[in-house]
Amino acid sequence: MAYYLSPSFLDKLAVHITKNFMDLPGLRVPLILGIHGRKGEGKSFQCELVFEQMGIEPVRMSAGELESPDAGDPVRLIRMRYREASELIKVRGKMCVLLINDLDAGAGRMDQTTQYTVNTQLVNGTLMNIADNPTDVQLPGSYDTQPIYRVPVLVTGNDFSTLYAPLVRDGRMEKFYWQPSKSDRIGMVSGIFAPDRLPSQVIEQLVDHFAHQAIDFFGALRSRIYDEQVRTFIRNIGLGNISTHLVNTPHQQIQLQPPSLTLEHLIALGETLVHEQDRLQNTHLAQTYLSSNHLPPPSPSPPPAEQFPFIPPNSLHLDTETPSKNEPNSLVVSTIEHLLQQAIRQGSKLTLETATPREKAGNVWRSWPWLQPPRTVTDAMAGIERCVQDHPGAYIKLIAYNPQTQTRTLEELIVRP
Structure with missing residues (x-):
């Protein structure tokens, strides 16, 4: 069966892989090629077709191997697979690449339910280190003074905006958005x-x-x-006989009449x-089950004011039309209301993330849980006010994401200390 290989996909991968095997003086070539796009568009399968046509032997990893009960195991595995690919280049005399499928599923940060572990930090740091020193990749506990072969790294995913920003910067990762024509x-x-x-x-x-x-x-x-x-x-076989028929005669050719x-x-x-x-x-049954504990008990009367204090949006002290001296970089309330209205109209889910100045310097953000998922701009503004009160002097970021594709549709820093 002859499968179709997109010329643009082949061109992008062929150029990236070939550049990494060429010695180009004075030219810094990114080691990592990030192939991202919509789910189910054939990114991984197109990669396999490129490997077959170019005679490349890939060493594969998946997102499931980027986490472990023991801290440090995933990065040790990444280094071992990279050195394995380098050894294949040396022994077999042919191009090899390291292919990591669905990187954002293993190292990305989707929403407030995603746990950011030590292994996630180490995976990001290891990939950045390999991209900066592709011929000097050491295994933990040993050091080899001899340089190894440079191995191009291909990573696939759906939403690379969830990855650690320094990893996807230009110079380390070349981005390729795959959207078939x-x-x-x-x-x-x-x-x-x-x-x-x-x-x-x-x-x-x-x-x-x-x-x-x-x-x-x-x-x-x-x-x-x-x-x-x-x-x-x-x-024809019989429902009671189908199990033994297929299992006990695995080499029997089954002929189905083509429809x-x-x-x-x-x-x-x-x-x-x-x-x-x-x-x-x-x-959305799971969302109903998980959010049932956070919903107020059914009652014709509204909840007491002391439990869920309502604060009008006009009293939100994020900023005024003229920024104050204490809050020079915060967004004005009207701008935030416009962002919220736009996100809610698109059907996006809203979440807030906070960080102290020190945490923001390290790009460490903590999710702030809503008491109840906001459905209107008024509810969202009241939630933002509570978040400001809970975290004085902190950075606050407003995030909206598509609940179906889990891709971010909005990411805006709305409060600066």
Whole structure:
């Protein structure tokens, strides 16, 4: 099966990898290439196609390996994998890369529920150290004076704004936002349905109909069209015999009659997948369960003022139209209200983060929990007022994020001491 490889994706990776293997005097080449973009758009799969075409042997890591009960284990593993790739270059005489999939899932800070551990700090520090000294990567407890081969590092993820800022700065990481064009989408979907020999016109109409779906949606769609053949197979073998039949004869070739595909049939199956997506996004049962302990008890009367003091937004002492001497860099109330109104209108979730001047210097922010998730600008302003009272003399940052994609839509420093 010939899968589609995007020319722009191939060009970006080929140039980055080749530059890291070239000796270019006076030119500093970033070691890390960060490939980020929407979920399900084929970032990791496109990387594998590039490796196959260029004859590159990758050493792979996943986000699940970036955390451990023992502090220091993940960074030791990163250094071992990097040196392993360097040794493969030396022994096999071919290009090798270190590929870390879903870096933001292991080292990113999504929202207030994400725990920032010692291992997270060490992973960020280790990747920065490797990017600064790519030929001098040592294992803990030993030191090798001989320089090793430089190994390009490729990392994939969805939202790199959640990563430690010094790690993603220019010079250490080159950023590549992967958003396939329409021709790329048609090419990749054509590769998915290549065994079914669908006409190019049907492929194009299918892509246009589900224009907002990711590439993996079409892979799931092709898998769904074989469900009826699998049901027929189960009926022929018998529901009680299917287990022993498949497990005890693993090398037996199973022949399924290829289904006859039409555009109408594909669209109908695709709509069922979209319907399941909508039900998943609209349920929010976990949010209901987790927030039930924080909701006030059902009562026709409002809660007592001493428990939930309401402070009008006009009394919020963040700033005035003319900044005071004590608060020269805070945002005015009208600006904050505009930001809140915009975020709530977009359906974003709001959170606040605080930091003392010393913590801010080290980019250490602490989440401030809302008593109740704000639904209006008035509720949000009252919550900000309480946060200011709880943390006098602290920096306060307003953050809004999309609850479905977990990507930040707003990050604004609203209070400076």
